Amino acid sequence: MTTTTKILHSEIIENVAVVTLNTPGEKVNKLDETLIEEFSSFLDELESNDEILGAVLLSGKEENFIAGADIEMFKTRTTAEELSELSWTGHEILNRVENFKKPLVVGIHGPCMGGGTELALACHYRIVSDHSATKIGLPEVKLGLLPGMGGTQRLPRLIGLQKSLPYLLTGKNMYSYQAKKTGFANEIIHKHGLKDAGISAVKSLSKKKVKPSDKRSLAEKLLEGNPLGRSVIFKQARKKTMAQTKGNYPAPMKIIDSVAFGITNGLEEGLKNESKLFGELAVTPESRALVNLFFGMTNAKKNPLEKKKREVRNLGVLGAGLMGSGISQISIKNGFHVWLKDQEIDQAINGKSTIEKELQGEVDKRILSDFEKDELISIVHPTASYDGFDKIDVVIEAVFEDLNLKQNIVQEVESNSNKDCIFASNTSSLPISDIAAKAKRPENIIGMHYFSPVQKMPLLEIIKTEKTADWVTATAYDIGVRQGKTVIVVNDGPGFYTTRILAPFMNEALLLLEEGASVVQLDRAMKRYGFPVGPIALFDEVGIDVGAHVADTLSAKFESRGAKTSTKAKELLDAGFKGRKNKKGFYKYESDSKKKEVNSDVYSFFGGTERKRFNESEIQERLFLVMVNEAILCLQEGILTKPVDGDLGAILGLGFPPFLGGPFRFVDREGAASIQERMEKLKEEHGNRFKPADLLVEKSEKDELFYNE
Numbered sequence: 150m151t152t153t154t155k156i157l158h159s160e161i162i163e164n165v166a167v168v169t170l171n172t173p174g175e176k177v178n179k180l181d182e183t184l185i186e187e188f189s190s191f192l193d194e195l196e197s198n199d200e201i202l203g204a205v206l207l208s209g210k211e212e213n214f215i216a217g218a219d220i221e222m223f224k225t226r227t228t229a230e231e232l233s234e235l236s237w238t239g240h241e242i243l244n245r246v247e248n249f250k251k252p253l254v255v256g257i258h259g260p261c262m263g264g265g266t267e268l269a270l271a272c273h274y275r276i277v278s279d280h281s282a283t284k285i286g287l288p289e290v291k292l293g294l295l296p297g298m299g300g301t302q303r304l305p306r307l308i309g310l311q312k313s314l315p316y317l318l319t320g321k322n323m324y325s326y327q328a329k330k331t332g333f334a335n336e337i338i339h340k341h342g343l344k345d346a347g348i349s350a351v352k353s354l355s356k357k358k359v360k361p362s363d364k365r366s367l368a369e370k371l372l373e374g375n376p377l378g379r380s381v382i383f384k385q386a387r388k389k390t391m392a393q394t395k396g397n398y399p400a401p402m403k404i405i406d407s408v409a410f411g412i413t414n415g416l417e418e419g420l421k422n423e424s425k426l427f428g429e430l431a432v433t434p435e436s437r438a439l440v441n442l443f444f445g446m447t448n449a450k451k452n453p454l455e456k457k458k459r460e461v462r463n464l465g466v467l468g469a470g471l472m473g474s475g476i477s478q479i480s481i482k483n484g485f486h487v488w489l490k491d492q493e494i495d496q497a498i499n500g501k502s503t504i505e506k507e508l509q510g511e512v513d514k515r516i517l518s519d520f521e522k523d524e525l526i527s528i529v530h531p532t533a534s535y536d537g538f539d540k541i542d543v544v545i546e547a548v549f550e551d552l553n554l555k556q557n558i559v560q561e562v563e564s565n566s567n568k569d570c571i572f573a574s575n576t577s578s579l580p581i582s583d584i585a586a587k588a589k590r591p592e593n594i595i596g597m598h599y600f601s602p603v604q605k606m607p608l609l610e611i612i613k614t615e616k617t618a619d620w621v622t623a624t625a626y627d628i629g630v631r632q633g634k635t636v637i638v639v640n641d642g643p644g645f646y647t648t649r650i651l652a653p654f655m656n657e658a659l660l661l662l663e664e665g666a667s668v669v670q671l672d673r674a675m676k677r678y679g680f681p682v683g684p685i686a687l688f689d690e691v692g693i694d695v696g697a698h699v700a701d702t703l704s705a706k707f708e709s710r711g712a713k714t715s716t717k718a719k720e721l722l723d724a725g726f727k728g729r730k731n732k733k734g735f736y737k738y739e740s741d742s743k744k745k746e747v748n749s750d751v752y753s754f755f756g757g758t759e760r761k762r763f764n765e766s767e768i769q770e771r772l773f774l775v776m777v778n779e780a781i782l783c784l785q786e787g788i789l790t791k792p793v794d795g796d797l798g799a800i801l802g803l804g805f806p807p808f809l810g811g812p813f814r815f816v817d818r819e820g821a822a823s824i825q826e827r828m829e830k831l832k833e834e835h836g837n838r839f840k841p842a843d844l845l846v847e848k849s850e851k852d853e854l855f856y857n858e
Contacts, residue, residue, distance in 0.1 A: 155173065155183060155187060156170060156173070156178075156184050156187050157169070157187045157188065158171065158209070159191060159204070161201065162348055163348055163352070164200060165201070165203060165204065165205060165347075165348045165351045166191075166203070166204040167204070167205055167347070167348065168205065168207065169207050169208070170206065170208050170214075171208070172184070176213070177210060177213045177215075177260075178208055178210055178213060178214065179215065179216055179217065180219065180239075180263070180264035180298075181222060185238065185239070185242050189242055189245075195249075195251060196251070201251070202251065203251040203254065204251070204253055204254070204351065205253075205256055205348060205350070206254070206256065206272070206347075208257075208259065210259065212259040212282050214258060214259050214260065214265055215262065215263075216260060217262040217263030217264050217288070218239075220440060223431065223440060227432070229428035229429050229431065231428070232428040233424045234428075235297075236298065236423065236428065237424045239264065239267070240298060240420050240423075243298055243299050244271075246271040249273075252273045252274065252355055252358075253274075254272060254275075254276065254347045254351050254354070255272045255274070256277075256278075256346065257269060257276065257277045257278065257283060257334075258277075258278035258280060258283055259278075259282050260284050260286075261285045261286075262286050263286070263288060263300075264298050266296075266300065267287070267303070269285070270299060270300065270304060270307060273354060273359075274335050274351075274359060275334050275335055275336075276334065276335060276338060276346050276350065277328050277334045277336070277337055277338075278338065278340035279337050279338065279518075281517050283324065283325050283340075285323040285328055285333065286321065286322045287304065287316055288320035289320065290318060290401060290404060291439065292440050293399070293400045293436030293437075293440070294427060294430050294436055295400055295407055295426055295427055295430060296404075297427035299423070300317065301317060301404055302411045302423060304316065304333075307332060307333060307361060308332045308333055308365075309331075309332075309363075309369055309370075309373055310373045310379065310408070311365075311369055311373065311382060314386050314405070317404050317408065318390060318401050318404055324514070324515060326514075327515070332363065335350070335359070336350070379409075379412060383405055383408075383409050386405050387402065390402060395678075397435070399430060399433055399435060400436070403426045403429070407419070407422060435808040437810075438807065438809060438811075439807055439808065442807055445793045445796060445797050446801075449636055449637065450630055450635070454620075454626060457623040458620065458623040459569070460542075461543055462485065462486060463485070463487075463541050463542050463543075464480050464485045464486070464487050464488070464541065464543050464544070464628075465541040465544040465562075465566075466480070466488070466490065466544075466545050467546045467547060467548060469491040469496050469497045469499060469500025469501075471601065472575060473489065473500060474503040474504050475601070475603030476545055476547060476603055477504055478507055478508070479603055479604060480632060481525045481528050481529055483632050487528065487529050487530065488530045488532055488541060489501060489530065490531075490532050490533065490534075491531075492533065493533055496533075497532055497533055498531045504526065505522075505526050508522045508525060508526060538565045538566045539566060539567055540567075541566055541567075541570055542571065542624075543570065543573060543624065543625070544570060546562075546572065546573065546575060547599075550576060550577065550578065550579060550695070552579055552584065555574060555579065556583075556584060556586065556587050559572055559584060559585065559594065560587060560589075563590060570593065571625065572594045573594075573595050573597040574594070574597070575597055575598060577598060577695070578648045578698065578699045578703065580642060581613075581614050582614045582615070582641050592617060592618040593618065595612065595617050595621050595625050596612030596613075596641070596645065597610075597611055597625055598611075598612060598645065600647075601691075606802070608635055608636075608637070608647075608797070608802040609634035609637075610637055610645060610647055610798060611636060612638075612641050613640060613641065614640075615641070622638060626638065637794040637797050638790070638794070639789055639794065639798075640788050640789075640790070642788050644703050645788065646780075646789055646795065646798050647799070647802040647803055648699055649783060650776050650779040650783065650803070650812075652703045652779075653712070653776060654776040655696060656700070656707070656775075656838075657684075657771050657775050658684035658688075658772060659715035660713065660715050661763070661768060662717070662755045663717065663756070664761075665759075665760055665761040665763075666760065666763050666768065668685045668751070670762065670765070670768065671684060671685050671768060672685050672686050674765045674768040675769065675773075677769075678806065679808060680804050685735045686736065686745070688734070688735060689734035690728065692727055693721050693722055693728045694722050694730075696718040697718040697721070697722040700714065700715070700716075700718050700719065711838070711840070713836055717754055717755065720754055721751065724754075726751065734748060734751075735747065735748060770827065770831065771831060775839065776812065777824065778828060778841060778845065780799060780812035781812070781842040781845045782844075784844060785843060785844040792811075792814075793856075795812055795813055796811020796812060796814055813856065814855075814856065817854045817856055820849075821845055822849040822852070824841075824845060824849075825845055825846055828845070829841060
């Protein structure tokens with residue numbers, strides 16, 4: 150029965166069919182209609198051949214099992230009914246897998262996501278590799294969906310309600326150790342042992358079925374084992390979900406509904422209901438926005454200048470603080486050797502210690518092994534000199550936002566490196582052309598703007614000047630992709646794109662404080678609107694000193710348009726307020742209490758402690774639309790070259806509400822005419838800073854969209 154089709158290759162070893170999934174021409178395997186058809190045909194053959202005991206499913210990709218269902222399938226289906234049918238097609242094949250008379254074993258190495266996890270759940274036995282690359286997840290909630298191939302039904306039945314809900318509701322990853330501990334995985338083994346272990350498992354299961362081991366605690370069993378206990382679990386899940394989503398995302402609540410319905414009405418009815426809910430969610434504007442975001446992120450992984458990139462092995466990182474050590478950490482985890490330089494060797498060693506502490510946290514969570522951690526930390530080389538920088542391919546500078554300092558460092562690097570060494574500045578607002586003003590090789594200079602914390606924030610904003618060489622942009626882009634970042638490329642200018650559109654948002658918050666608004670109401674209003682943190686809390690996190698610097702850099706540009714700018718960040722800084730970093734900000738940081746308390750001392754800069762209450766919608770409208778309008782101005786002025794970069798930058802770098810799709814998707818959804826009208830109203834009430842961008846007016850008059858797909 151040795152067969153090869155487009156995706157599946159099977160061979161018989163010891164009366165066991167070893168099936169390898171390998172989508173040709175793709176880096177990852179995806180669950181699509183072609184794979185489902187081929188797998189169905191394979192099951193027909195397996196069923197009719199009495200000599201074969203069962204099958205083990207493996208991946209032919211080096212570091213990937215199945216990346217999930219192919220989202221491209223959504224593009225050809227537009228109605229809830231069509232999308233429900235798509236889900237049901239998946240149910241039919243996985244029901245067949247679950248009820249198959251011969252044992253079906255899956256061996257997982259690398260990411261196993263979405264439909265891949267649901268396939269694994271339907272199989273009779275799951276083996277995972279012990280490698281840090283192996284992670285299991287149901288990330289559909291991040292697309293505004295629920296798992297549509299049995300995930301909301303089979304995962305709770307396998308590992309229990311309380312263990313499964315966090316994975317279903319957040320889309321977080323389950324690593325190998327967690328997979329074994331929860332009961333998802335029957336075995337953990339080295340990746341090279343998956344095939345032999347799978348064959349052994351099939352042979353054992355053909356003689357005697359293995360009942361899944363229940364890893365739940367006694368308390369979990371008692372609570373989940375009766376209707377009253379389950380109702381408590383679902384009630385708490387709904388309460389927590391509503392607190393986190395503010396009602397802006399329909400998918401999490403539908404996931405809870407789907408799980409609850411299946412537990413009450415049985416697997417068969419649960420699967421039917423899951424398909425129905427999947428279709429309903431897939432046509433919501435929130436899901437459409439999140440799916441478009443997914444496509445944008447996927448496309449951003451492809452380097453548009455791929456053929457011009459140069460190979461990079463060695464990176465120099467200047468500045469061993471949190472930003473520099475964060476950049477170093479994501480670099481060593483993706484194959485780069487790093488020379489971590491600071492003014493004093495002790496500071497550089499402290500930076501390396503920070504990285505080691507972060508990696509130890511991953512060891513503690515069983516994501517990395519001790520050996521992997523030691524191997525990674527060995528390729529960080531702390532230094533206080535430029536010795537060896539002649540062999541460095543790219544230097545990433547992450548020092549203070551001081552133009553003279555950065556210009557001096559450029560000259561130092563040029564004197565101590567080879568002629569092809571790229572100099573990348575991690576500035577958040579200073580124009581790259583200013584940093585390169587005294588450079589011998591300005592064509593080698595580029596901006597690589599990372600976001601803090603670097604290990605978690607997904608965006609890299611690359612800033613090129615008129616003099617930046619294409620191969621330099623291509624190489625910087627490649628580094629970002631290898632570091633696991635979603636990359637956008639923008640043109641140079643004060644604040645580039647992300648800082649440029651954040652500045653008026655933060656400025657408007659300060660102006661509202663000057664008008665009498667309270668810190669608490671401003672932050673609460675914007676969190677309810679969908680931002681992860683409010684603007685005032687963000688001031689404290691980023692640093693009031695950074696806010697004052699950005700305001701200084703950009704105020705001339707905004708004032709030239711007749712925009713009113715606040716000077717309060719500078720006044721606060723002069724009085725010693727820097728935010729969380731010195732425990733003196735808009736909020737108090739001395740207490741261990743998780744609940745934030747406002748530092749009422751700041752109100753002395755804003756007219757006193759007596760505050761007035763604003764209509765929440767006014768706060769949201771003013772802060773949100775001034776940011777959207779600035780994004781359109783960036784496209785109008787050529788800072789952005791395409792809308793998708795603006796949407797990715799706003800969402801992934803600044804926390805713009807993902808369910809709204811980004812500034813440009815939002816305008817397309819609402820209509821340019823509607824946004825123009827709202828801006829004109831704000832302009833009448835509050836002045837020229839709300840003057841609609843000419844490009845917005847043009848789109849409104851021509852009834853055009855920013856996206857034409």
